[in-house]
């Protein structure tokens with residue numbers, strides 16, 4: 303009796319999506335199956351580098367398409383690594399790949415128009431077979447084993463596993479095509495799909511081609527071109543696009559191609575692509591970092607992490623190095639000085655390519671930066687040696703750019719007026735709120751620009767940046783522009799006059815580190831600041847949201863001595879130190895400052911009451 307299993311629930315949902323939502327591009331099932339077959343061949347070839355007998359003499363790598371018109375089946379066969387009972391059960395039924403859950407969640411939340419795009423991004427792999435088949439049979443025999451196993455399912459919820467027969471190592475995926483999918487039995491159709499989607503697969507994809515009069519002849523359908531080995535000028539943009547799509551599952555062309563051959567002490571070929579947008583695994587799954595590693599055309603690893611730092615995980619491609627020994631172990635590859643050198647070169651070239659793109663196609667670059675900028679910013683925190691280069695690539699909004707427009711740091715520094723030494727920035731959730739933060743008034747007044755940073759990662763990264771082109775980064779809400787001598791004198795005089803009032807307010811309001819006068823305000827009466835070494839208030843709010851924030855921190859309330867309300871308060875205090883309006887107005891000034899920076903009021907009811915008292919007085923007066 304057959305051994306019965308049920309699909310894992312996430313897989314059932316995926317299968318449901320595949321059969322009910324994926325109507326377009328059904329032909330990609332063949333790309334997925336050929337790609338799995340090719341991976342299986344790479345695996346056995348790699349293992350055999352250290353254990354040759356494993357191959358039992360069969361090293362004629364091949365992916366074979368077999369059509370049976372009468373039975374209405376299409377079979378994709380390989381002589382790859384094969385699967386035993388447990389591998390079949392786990393790989394094809396019980397384990398959904400990492401990120402599936404997160405992907406399904408976001409799919410639920412996406413609006414209807416965005417859904418097909420999202421589903422399209424998700425690599426459905428083996429299960430795409432159920433787009434065209436109402437039953438799939440997999441017969442597999444692992445390398446080194448005698449017997450084979452058969453896996454079978456109609457994709458509806460269950461699958462069975464039974465012992466079976468197979469001559470030699472490898473896997474046959476037999477698709478029992480649906481009546482309406484008969485087109486996938488036609489040789490011309492299979493030829494064109496392989497050409498379109500699997501042309502660069504390294505191993506031959508063969509079919510017994512019909513030569514007329516009942517004769518057939520084995521024919522290889524894919525060109526197997528290794529683009530990275532060819533000279534740069536010989537590869538057309540169309541070939542790049544097709545190859546990139548094949549290795550990335552992206553449906554769009556890449557934003558930029560990086561293709562070069564390093565010569566000299568270290569020889570390698572690199573063909574890398576910068577995508578236009580982030581792939582689904584960057585959003586939902588544990589991303590696969592690093593390009594493929596080949597040694598003289600033999601694929602060693604699908605993703606070689608040692609070749610690129612994690613923050614450049616959006617880069618796809620291939621590196622082929624002839625200087626590495628073929629039988630190198632994966633562990634050794636992790637800390638290999640040769641790979642470290644290659645990484646340095648790749649990183650340099652990625653930066654160069656992004657810079658070129660920024661200069662030659664600014665609009666494309668803006669789109670790419672919107673998608674991939676947060677990854678690059680991670681590099682600011684992790685890759686100190688390349689900070690300056692990463693800073694060169696940043697696009698940031700500022701007080702002087704229109705909403706939605708950006709500037710580069712180089713442009714910002716270039717435009718700094720005389721007297722401005724440092725780069726000022728402010729982080730927050732929303733540009734519209736940031737624009738009105740009172741602490742910016744003095745900057746506006748002087749004509750100094752301030753970077754307005756609204757990407758969540760900005761609050762973590764910018765406060766840690768030391769400088770760019772010798773200009774220090776300073777938070778605009780904690781550092782004010784230097785005062786000129788006249789302003790300084792005025793401030794000292796005012797400080798003397800206001801001292802008793804400020805001391806009283808500190809006691810009355812409570813919870814404040816200090817109450818001071820400020821010159822950073824021009825229009826507003828008050829603002830809240832922190833000491834220069836304190837945490838960025840936006841970062842603090844973010845950490846509190848994540849449940850990692852410390853308790854509320856003591857802030858400094860700053861008052862503008864030129865503002866009529868503050869002057870009025872000084873007069874009230876001079877007449878009667880015990881006037882209750884001192885506390886009420888002081889608290890209003892404090893709450894105003896909180897609202898202006900986008901923070902929450904600790905006592906909204908008290909605020910409303912005090913405001914209403916004022917409104918009432920005004921109403922009674924008129």
Ligand SMILES: Nc1ncnc2c1ncn2[C@@H]1O[C@H](COP(=O)(O)OP(=O)(O)OP(=O)(O)O)[C@@H](O)[C@H]1O
Pocket residue numbers: 334338339342380382383384385393394399425426427428429473
């Ligand atoms: N022809 C095959 N030979 C050996 N193992 C296979 C074969 N086809 C599939 N598998 C195994 O089944 C697993 C699941 O395959 P599936 O196509 O669903 O996902 P994947 O290939 O891992 O991911 P993706 O489709 O995103 O590349 C593979 O990782 C592999 O271990």
